[in-house]
Amino acid sequence: DGGITQSPKYLFRKEGQNVTLSCEQNLNHDAMYWYRQDPGQGLRLIYYSQIVNDFQKGDIAEGYSVSREKKESFPLTVTSAQKNPTAFYLCASSISTINQPQHFGDGTRLSIL
Amino acid sequence: RKEVEQDPGPFNVPEGATVAFNCTYSNSASQSFFWYRQDCRKEPKLLMSVYSSGNEDGRFTAQLNRASQYISLLIRDSKLSDSATYLCVVIQPSGSARQLTFGSGTQLTVLP
Numbered sequence: 754d755g756g757i758t759q760s761p762k763y764l765f766r767k768e769g770q771n772v773t774l775s776c777e778q779n780l781n782h783d784a785m786y787w788y789r790q791d792p793g794q795g796l797r798l799i800y801y802s803q804i805v806n807d808f809q810k811g812d813i814a815e816g817y818s819v820s821r822e823k824k825e826s827f828p829l830t831v832t833s834a835q836k837n838p839t840a841f842y843l844c845a846s847s848i849s850t851i852n853q854p855q856h857f858g859d860g861t862r863l864s865i866l
Numbered sequence: 867r868k869e870v871e872q873d874p875g876p877f878n879v880p881e882g883a884t885v886a887f888n889c890t891y892s893n894s895a896s897q898s899f900f901w902y903r904q905d906c907r908k909e910p911k912l913l914m915s916v917y918s919s920g921n922e923d924g925r926f927t928a929q930l931n932r933a934s935q936y937i938s939l940l941i942r943d944s945k946l947s948d949s950a951t952y953l954c955v956v957i958q959p960s961g962s963a964r965q966l967t968f969g970s971g972t973q974l975t976v977l978p
Contacts, residue, residue, distance in 0.1 A: 793874075795969055843910070859909045
Protein backbone atom coordinates (compact mmCIF):
# COMPACT_ATOMS: atom_id res chain seq x y z
CA ASP A 754 0.00 0.00 0.00
CA GLY A 755 1.28 3.47 -0.83
CA GLY A 756 1.56 5.96 1.94
CA ILE A 757 3.61 8.06 4.28
CA THR A 758 5.26 6.49 7.31
CA GLN A 759 6.44 8.50 10.28
CA SER A 760 8.46 7.11 13.13
CA PRO A 761 8.57 6.94 16.03
CA LYS A 762 4.99 7.56 17.08
CA TYR A 763 6.13 8.95 20.44
CA LEU A 764 9.50 10.50 21.26
CA PHE A 765 10.96 12.00 24.39
CA ARG A 766 13.80 14.49 24.37
CA LYS A 767 16.19 15.37 27.15
CA GLU A 768 17.54 18.86 27.68
CA GLY A 769 20.30 19.69 25.21
CA GLN A 770 19.60 16.68 23.03
CA ASN A 771 19.02 16.59 19.30
CA VAL A 772 16.39 14.14 18.07
CA THR A 773 15.50 13.05 14.55
CA LEU A 774 12.02 12.27 13.30
CA SER A 775 11.73 9.95 10.32
CA CYS A 776 9.41 10.43 7.34
CA GLU A 777 9.29 8.02 4.40
CA GLN A 778 6.88 7.97 1.46
CA ASN A 779 6.39 5.50 -1.37
CA LEU A 780 3.92 7.61 -3.32
CA ASN A 781 6.58 8.88 -5.72
CA HIS A 782 5.71 12.43 -4.66
CA ASP A 783 8.19 15.18 -5.43
CA ALA A 784 7.25 17.53 -2.60
CA MET A 785 7.52 16.84 1.11
CA TYR A 786 6.73 18.98 4.15
CA TRP A 787 7.08 19.15 7.90
CA TYR A 788 4.47 20.80 10.09
CA ARG A 789 4.12 21.37 13.77
CA GLN A 790 0.74 21.39 15.50
CA ASP A 791 0.22 22.66 19.04
CA PRO A 792 -2.96 21.86 21.02
CA GLY A 793 -5.98 23.71 19.67
CA GLN A 794 -3.94 25.30 16.90
CA GLY A 795 -3.58 24.94 13.17
CA LEU A 796 -0.59 23.53 11.34
CA ARG A 797 2.54 25.63 11.00
CA LEU A 798 5.07 24.91 8.28
CA ILE A 799 8.61 24.15 9.46
CA TYR A 800 10.42 23.13 6.27
CA TYR A 801 9.52 21.91 2.82
CA SER A 802 11.28 20.32 -0.09
CA GLN A 803 10.16 20.49 -3.71
CA ILE A 804 12.76 18.11 -5.05
CA VAL A 805 15.68 15.93 -3.96
CA ASN A 806 18.67 17.84 -2.56
CA ASP A 807 16.64 21.00 -2.16
CA PHE A 808 14.67 22.35 0.79
CA GLN A 809 13.35 25.68 2.00
CA LYS A 810 12.52 27.18 5.37
CA GLY A 811 8.90 27.52 6.34
CA ASP A 812 7.40 29.92 8.86
CA ILE A 813 8.99 28.43 12.01
CA ALA A 814 12.30 26.86 10.90
CA GLU A 815 14.42 28.07 13.81
CA GLY A 816 15.70 25.20 15.93
CA TYR A 817 15.02 22.61 13.22
CA SER A 818 17.02 21.09 10.38
CA VAL A 819 16.18 18.75 7.49
CA SER A 820 17.80 16.85 4.66
CA ARG A 821 16.45 15.46 1.38
CA GLU A 822 19.04 13.05 0.04
CA LYS A 823 16.46 10.65 -1.36
CA LYS A 824 13.07 11.29 -2.92
CA GLU A 825 11.39 8.96 -0.46
CA SER A 826 12.88 10.37 2.73
CA PHE A 827 12.68 13.74 4.52
CA PRO A 828 13.94 13.45 8.11
CA LEU A 829 13.50 16.32 10.56
CA THR A 830 16.00 17.02 13.35
CA VAL A 831 14.78 18.94 16.36
CA THR A 832 17.89 20.55 17.76
CA SER A 833 18.66 21.70 21.29
CA ALA A 834 18.15 25.25 20.00
CA GLN A 835 14.41 24.59 19.79
CA LYS A 836 13.39 25.60 23.31
CA ASN A 837 9.76 24.55 23.11
CA PRO A 838 9.76 21.32 21.10
CA THR A 839 6.72 19.67 22.69
CA ALA A 840 4.18 19.30 19.87
CA PHE A 841 2.61 16.98 17.32
CA TYR A 842 4.83 16.78 14.23
CA LEU A 843 3.26 15.94 10.90
CA CYS A 844 5.00 15.03 7.67
CA ALA A 845 3.16 15.41 4.37
CA SER A 846 3.80 14.92 0.70
CA SER A 847 2.20 16.02 -2.55
CA ILE A 848 2.72 15.32 -6.23
CA SER A 849 4.06 18.84 -6.58
CA THR A 850 3.70 22.06 -4.70
CA ILE A 851 1.34 23.65 -7.21
CA ASN A 852 -2.36 23.46 -6.38
CA GLN A 853 -2.12 19.93 -5.05
CA PRO A 854 -3.56 18.62 -1.81
CA GLN A 855 -1.19 17.11 0.70
CA HIS A 856 -1.31 13.65 2.20
CA PHE A 857 -0.15 13.20 5.77
CA GLY A 858 1.67 10.62 7.81
CA ASP A 859 0.17 9.69 11.17
CA GLY A 860 2.45 11.98 13.12
CA THR A 861 5.06 11.92 15.89
CA ARG A 862 4.34 13.27 19.36
CA LEU A 863 7.45 14.82 20.88
CA SER A 864 7.72 15.63 24.57
CA ILE A 865 10.46 16.92 26.85
CA LEU A 866 11.65 14.69 29.68
CA ARG B 867 -6.37 39.91 9.53
CA LYS B 868 -5.27 36.28 9.42
CA GLU B 869 -4.77 34.76 5.97
CA VAL B 870 -7.27 32.01 6.69
CA GLU B 871 -9.82 32.18 9.48
CA GLN B 872 -12.25 29.65 10.87
CA ASP B 873 -14.73 29.78 13.72
CA PRO B 874 -13.11 27.40 16.24
CA GLY B 875 -16.46 26.25 17.59
CA PRO B 876 -17.17 23.92 19.19
CA PHE B 877 -20.30 23.12 17.26
CA ASN B 878 -22.43 20.64 19.20
CA VAL B 879 -25.29 19.28 17.12
CA PRO B 880 -27.72 16.36 17.47
CA GLU B 881 -27.56 13.37 15.17
CA GLY B 882 -29.40 14.02 11.94
CA ALA B 883 -28.87 17.78 12.05
CA THR B 884 -27.47 19.86 9.22
CA VAL B 885 -24.43 21.94 10.10
CA ALA B 886 -22.35 24.39 8.10
CA PHE B 887 -18.89 25.87 8.61
CA ASN B 888 -17.32 28.83 6.89
CA CYS B 889 -13.71 29.65 6.26
CA THR B 890 -12.66 33.12 5.16
CA TYR B 891 -9.45 33.97 3.31
CA SER B 892 -7.72 37.29 2.82
CA ASN B 893 -5.98 36.89 -0.53
CA SER B 894 -8.49 37.47 -3.31
CA ALA B 895 -6.19 35.75 -5.80
CA SER B 896 -6.25 32.43 -3.93
CA GLN B 897 -6.64 29.59 -6.34
CA SER B 898 -7.39 26.27 -4.72
CA PHE B 899 -9.30 25.25 -1.67
CA PHE B 900 -9.68 22.04 0.32
CA TRP B 901 -11.41 20.72 3.38
CA TYR B 902 -9.58 18.30 5.66
CA ARG B 903 -10.91 16.32 8.57
CA GLN B 904 -8.75 15.71 11.67
CA ASP B 905 -9.77 13.27 14.37
CA CYS B 906 -8.45 13.76 17.90
CA ARG B 907 -4.72 13.03 18.08
CA LYS B 908 -4.62 11.89 14.46
CA GLU B 909 -3.32 13.30 11.21
CA PRO B 910 -5.49 15.46 8.90
CA LYS B 911 -7.13 13.60 6.06
CA LEU B 912 -8.34 15.14 2.83
CA LEU B 913 -12.13 15.33 2.86
CA MET B 914 -12.81 17.12 -0.40
CA SER B 915 -11.58 19.73 -2.80
CA VAL B 916 -13.68 22.85 -3.32
CA TYR B 917 -14.52 23.75 -6.90
CA SER B 918 -15.77 27.08 -8.19
CA SER B 919 -19.12 25.61 -9.16
CA GLY B 920 -19.55 23.89 -5.80
CA ASN B 921 -19.36 20.16 -5.33
CA GLU B 922 -21.07 17.43 -3.41
CA ASP B 923 -19.89 14.11 -2.04
CA GLY B 924 -22.69 12.21 -0.37
CA ARG B 925 -23.81 14.16 2.69
CA PHE B 926 -21.05 16.76 2.24
CA THR B 927 -21.31 19.88 0.10
CA ALA B 928 -18.50 22.35 -0.43
CA GLN B 929 -18.99 25.79 -1.89
CA LEU B 930 -16.80 28.73 -2.84
CA ASN B 931 -17.89 32.36 -2.69
CA ARG B 932 -15.16 34.39 -4.37
CA ALA B 933 -16.96 37.72 -4.02
CA SER B 934 -17.06 37.41 -0.24
CA GLN B 935 -13.85 35.35 -0.05
CA TYR B 936 -15.03 32.35 1.86
CA ILE B 937 -15.55 28.65 1.43
CA SER B 938 -18.15 26.60 3.20
CA LEU B 939 -18.73 23.00 4.17
CA LEU B 940 -22.25 21.72 4.71
CA ILE B 941 -22.89 18.38 6.39
CA ARG B 942 -26.38 16.94 6.13
CA ASP B 943 -27.86 14.21 8.29
CA SER B 944 -24.95 14.35 10.76
CA LYS B 945 -23.61 11.06 12.09
CA LEU B 946 -21.78 10.45 15.36
CA SER B 947 -18.76 9.53 13.25
CA ASP B 948 -18.68 13.04 11.78
CA SER B 949 -17.34 14.33 15.11
CA ALA B 950 -13.92 15.76 14.33
CA THR B 951 -12.09 19.00 13.64
CA TYR B 952 -12.54 20.35 10.12
CA LEU B 953 -9.62 22.29 8.64
CA CYS B 954 -9.84 24.48 5.59
CA VAL B 955 -6.82 24.90 3.35
CA VAL B 956 -6.23 27.75 0.93
CA ILE B 957 -3.60 27.77 -1.78
CA GLN B 958 -2.38 31.20 -2.77
CA PRO B 959 -0.79 32.02 -6.10
CA SER B 960 2.89 32.20 -5.25
CA GLY B 961 4.06 28.96 -6.79
CA SER B 962 5.85 27.78 -3.66
CA ALA B 963 4.90 25.54 -0.77
CA ARG B 964 4.45 28.52 1.50
CA GLN B 965 1.36 29.33 -0.52
CA LEU B 966 -0.61 26.57 1.24
CA THR B 967 -2.20 27.86 4.44
CA PHE B 968 -4.22 25.87 6.96
CA GLY B 969 -7.01 27.33 9.05
CA SER B 970 -6.89 26.48 12.74
CA GLY B 971 -9.97 24.26 12.44
CA THR B 972 -13.59 24.07 13.54
CA GLN B 973 -14.49 21.44 16.09
CA LEU B 974 -17.71 19.48 15.54
CA THR B 975 -19.32 17.16 18.06
CA VAL B 976 -22.40 15.21 16.97
CA LEU B 977 -24.46 14.17 19.97
CA PRO B 978 -26.67 11.07 20.22
